[in-house]
Amino acid sequence: xxxxxxxxxxNLVKKFGNFTANxxxxxxxxxxxxxxFLGANGAGKTTAIKILCGILFPTSGNVIVAGFDxxxxxxxxxxxxGYMSQGFSxxxxxxxxxxxxxxxxxxxxxxxxxxxxxxxxxxKLQIHDLKNKFVKDLPLGWKQKIAFSVAIFHKPKIVFLDxxxxxxxxxxxxxxxxxIYEAVESGITVFVTTHYMDEAEYCDRISIMVDGxxxxxxxxxxxxxxxxxxNMDEVFVKLARKQTEEIK
Amino acid sequence: xRILLIILRKEFLQIFRNKIMIPIIFVMPFVQTLVLVYxxxxxxxxxxxxxxxxxxxxxxxxxxxxxxxxxxxxxEFEQCDYDNIDKMLLTESTKAVLIIPHDFENDMRMGxxxxxxxxxxxxxxxxxxxxxxxxxxxxxxxLKELKPFMNKTDLSVMPASIHAKPQFxxxxxxxxxxxxxxxxxxxxxxMIGIFLTSLNLVREKEMGTIEQINVTPIKxxxxxxxxxxxxxxxxxxxxxxGLFIGVVLFDLPIEGSIFSLFVFSGxxxxxxxxxxxxxxxxxxxxxxxxxxxxFFFLIFMLMGGIFTSVESMPIWAxxxxxxxxxxxxxxxxxxxxxxxxxxxxxxxxxxxxxxYGIIAMSVAVWQYRKTS
Numbered sequence: 001x002x003x004x005x006x007x008x009x010x011n012l013v014k015k016f017g018n019f020t021a022n023x024x025x026x027x028x029x030x031x032x033x034x035x036x037f038l039g040a041n042g043a044g045k046t047t048a049i050k051i052l053c054g055i056l057f058p059t060s061g062n063v064i065v066a067g068f069d070x071x072x073x074x075x076x077x078x079x080x081x082g083y084m085s086q087g088f089s090x091x092x093x094x095x096x097x098x099x100x101x102x103x104x105x106x107x108x109x110x111x112x113x114x115x116x117x118x119x120x121x122x123x124k125l126q127i128h129d130l131k132n133k134f135v136k137d138l139p140l141g142w143k144q145k146i147a148f149s150v151a152i153f154h155k156p157k158i159v160f161l162d163x164x165x166x167x168x169x170x171x172x173x174x175x176x177x178x179x180i181y182e183a184v185e186s187g188i189t190v191f192v193t194t195h196y197m198d199e200a201e202y203c204d205r206i207s208i209m210v211d212g213x214x215x216x217x218x219x220x221x222x223x224x225x226x227x228x229x230x231n232m233d234e235v236f237v238k239l240a241r242k243q244t245e246e247i248k
Numbered sequence: 249x250r251i252l253l254i255i256l257r258k259e260f261l262q263i264f265r266n267k268i269m270i271p272i273i274f275v276m277p278f279v280q281t282l283v284l285v286y287x288x289x290x291x292x293x294x295x296x297x298x299x300x301x302x303x304x305x306x307x308x309x310x311x312x313x314x315x316x317x318x319x320x321x322x323x324e325f326e327q328c329d330y331d332n333i334d335k336m337l338l339t340e341s342t343k344a345v346l347i348i349p350h351d352f353e354n355d356m357r358m359g360x361x362x363x364x365x366x367x368x369x370x371x372x373x374x375x376x377x378x379x380x381x382x383x384x385x386x387x388x389x390x391l392k393e394l395k396p397f398m399n400k401t402d403l404s405v406m407p408a409s410i411h412a413k414p415q416f417x418x419x420x421x422x423x424x425x426x427x428x429x430x431x432x433x434x435x436x437x438x439m440i441g442i443f444l445t446s447l448n449l450v451r452e453k454e455m456g457t458i459e460q461i462n463v464t465p466i467k468x469x470x471x472x473x474x475x476x477x478x479x480x481x482x483x484x485x486x487x488x489x490g491l492f493i494g495v496v497l498f499d500l501p502i503e504g505s506i507f508s509l510f511v512f513s514g515x516x517x518x519x520x521x522x523x524x525x526x527x528x529x530x531x532x533x534x535x536x537x538x539x540x541x542x543f544f545f546l547i548f549m550l551m552g553g554i555f556t557s558v559e560s561m562p563i564w565a566x567x568x569x570x571x572x573x574x575x576x577x578x579x580x581x582x583x584x585x586x587x588x589x590x591x592x593x594x595x596x597x598x599x600x601x602x603x604y605g606i607i608a609m610s611v612a613v614w615q616y617r618k619t620s
Contacts, residue, residue: 055462055619074619078465089460093265094258105254106466 006031006158006189007052012061014047021047023212025061029158029191029205034184036203037193040240043209045193046086049162052191053083066157079107082151082159082188086166090147092136096127099135100150107154121149141172145179152183159183161192165199177202197233206232208239215239251466255474263448263478272444273482277436277490284432285425285498292378297321298342300328305353314390315346320382337369344368344379356394418503418586425498430581431554433490437513438548438574440483441520442527442541449475449528450537462618472613476521483517484510503588509581511591515601516577522608523573529615548574576601 007029014022021044029035039045050056052065054074063070066080090099097118104114122131125145135143144164152159161180165173177199180190192203200206200220207217216223216239220232229235263269299315301308315323324342326332336342347365355362366383370376452458461471487510494500502509524541531537551565552558552574558566569575576597583589591598 053463055459057619075465075467078463081463083460083463085456085459087456087459089455089457091258091262091457092455093262098258098261102254102258103460103464106251106461106464106470108251108465 004030006066007035007191008062008064009052010062012048012051012063013059014044014051014056015059020212022051022058025214027207027214027217029189032184032187032189033204034180034190034192034202036200036206037191037209038195038197038200038206038236039193039209040195044212045209046162048209049083049160049191049193053081053160054078080157082154082156084144084147084151084159084161084164086163090135090143090150093134095132095134096138096146097131099146100153103150104153109154117153121153125149141168141175144168144172145176148176148179148183152188155186156188158189158191161190163193163195165194165196173199197231197236200232200236208236210239215242251470252473255466255471256477259448259474259478263482269444273440273486274489276439277486277493280432280436281429281490281493281497284435285428292320292375292382294322295320295344295375295379295382296324296342297379297383298324298326298333298336298345300326300333300345300347302328302350303348303352307353307356308348311348311387311390314386318382318386321386333367337367340369342369343375344383346383426500426586427582428554429490429494429498429500430585431578433487433494434552434554434574434578434581435549436490437483437487437517438520438545438577440479440486441517442524442545443538444482445476445479445521445524446528446531446537446541447534448479449525450531450534453528454533468613468616468618472525472616476525479524480514480517480521483520484513487513500585502585504584504590508591509584512577512580512584512594512598512601515598515605516573516580519573519601519605519608522605522612526608526612526615529612548572551575553578570600571604573601573604576604 005028007027009025009027012022012025013020023044025048037045037048047056051058051063051070054065054070054077058070065077068077068080070077091102094102100118100121101114104117105111109117118131122128127142127146130138130142135146138146148159148161148164151161165176168176173196180192180202184190192199194200203220205217205219206223207214208223209215216226216235218226223229223235224231227235227238229238263273297315299312301312312323312325315321326336326345328347333345337345345367347367349362349364352362352364354360364387366380368376368379452461491500491502491506491509495502523544527537527540527544531540550556551561551569552572553569554574558569558575561569580589580594580597580601583594
């Protein structure tokens with residue numbers, strides 16, 4: 001494993017019965033980069049992310065996350081990663097503060113440390129009046145920002161974000177990305193799936209998945225040149241069209 | 249250990265914030281004991297009976313007033329109109345019709361065999377049997393009164409010459425409530441152990457929060473202990489509450505030791521919670537969980553001996569009861585409360601429940617997956 005790679009995936013295959021969700025994926029993610037994992041709905045992004053997080057077993061292939069093997073060292077991996085799913089998994093009937101204390105606690109963050117980091121977070125996000133509210137009473141945008149903060153509260157090496165911004169307005173999405181940049185600056189690697197192509201431009205490197213395979217990979221600029229496209233949107237459409245023509 | 253406490257704290261916060269959970273924990277014991285114990289009774293009381301008096305004699309009126317005075321019957325006197333009697337039985341406005349024939353008094357005075365006709369609605373066979381017995385006893389009581397004044401009695405029902413005088417052990421007054429209450433308490437803590445545990449676990453799946461838990465380094469035993477211990481404690485708490493209600497309101501006797509009752513209850517709840525966890529392993533939604541548990545719980549409850557005696561069930565049914573945890577616990581709780589049995593008297597049941605609990609819990613924990 002190379003020094004600057006934090007995730008190494010080699011020939012990863014995941015099958016559900018006859019259906020192949022991940023077809024021979026091979027890619028690496030470098031330390032402290034924002035790696036965008038793009039693809040249409042059902043392309044297999046979530047499956048791949050769940051395998052990397054250790055909640056799904058791969059059918060075959062080698063996966064190393066944060067230097068540990070996905071087959072044998074899942075629990076050490078879990079200590080070193082954060083995860084925010086599509087359904088942002090905060091407890092709706094707990095307050096913001098209780099959610100943070102709960103998750104930080106089960107990651108083993110010390111009580112004193114929780115208090116310090118919580119105060120910092122409250123100041124940073126300006127949520128003095130929100131912290132004692134139930135999560136169910138928060139607007140969607142706040143739920144997502146807080147879910148992200150919870151996912152990186154224990155200072156993981158990598159954070160996996162599965163369509164973290166779906167369903168919110170552009171301004172909130174922009175704010176969310178500010179949080180992501182901040183996390184990267186503190187040394188966290190960000191692995192993000194999205195189907196907003198403008199967000200793809202914010203990533204250092206992206207891979208585009210079509211039907212369980214990685215069809216293209218590179219920096220946004222590289223991909224745009226390669227597909228002679230003005231923006232990522234065009235790249236994506238061209239790739240998708242290529243796919244439909246193949247089916248024909 | 250700290251992680252377990254963190255999970256317990258979160259569980260209790262959620263349980264006490266749940267609008268449905270609080271009534272279930274604090275109100276259900278009252279409702280079940282008060283409503284079910286009074287309602288689910290086999291005792292005959294205020295049964296509607298219609299008497300058709302064709303004799304209109306002193307004797308027939310005396311018989312009528314005997315029924316009237318009985319606490320078991322609500323009597324109505326009717327004219328002889330067979331269509332009407334048919335209709336009354338059909339519409340269930342009366343449970344039984346007793347017809348006193350012409351010449352009833354005359355025949356009795358003359359010592360001629362006389363017969364009364366009794367028509368009972370026997371859709372519920374058990375009640376019908378009881379009505380028949382009570383009616384006969386009421387008639388007998390009239391005979392006993394008359395006996396000194398008569399030289400010869402030759403009625404269809406004669407007082408038995410040999411009379412066995414029963415002495416009822418363990419429930420001397422045949423108080424039906426004392427028999428029912430332990431059964432109701434069993435239902436109560438079974439529901440907490442199986443239903444609430446299972447629903448609580450499946451709720452995390454339904455909300456999607458289980459995924460977030462699964463990516464944390466939390467260990468299976470920590471998470472499951474945190475999920476199960478609250479309901480074990482709530483089950484024991486509700487048992488104590490139910491016992492308290494039983495003692496205060498129904499004079500429920502506690503012949504055995506409270507300690508052994510709670511040892512057994514702790515063991516039984518362990519088993520019930522294991523079953524709850526097992527069901528939640530295979531269900532994805534709370535709805536599936538409810539239907540699955542309903543299916544098993546109904547069978548367990550009806551076969552376990554709460555309402556009917558297991559000894560009078562067919563042999564195969566008695567074998568089925570070997571895998572019914574309710575069966576063991578009902579036997580145990582009745583024995584401790586009414587007979588004063590101790591743990592040493594119920595070693596078989598103890599080991600059966602212990603084995604049951606260990607197997608159910610092990611399979612359930614083994615089936616529970618953090619990674620699929």
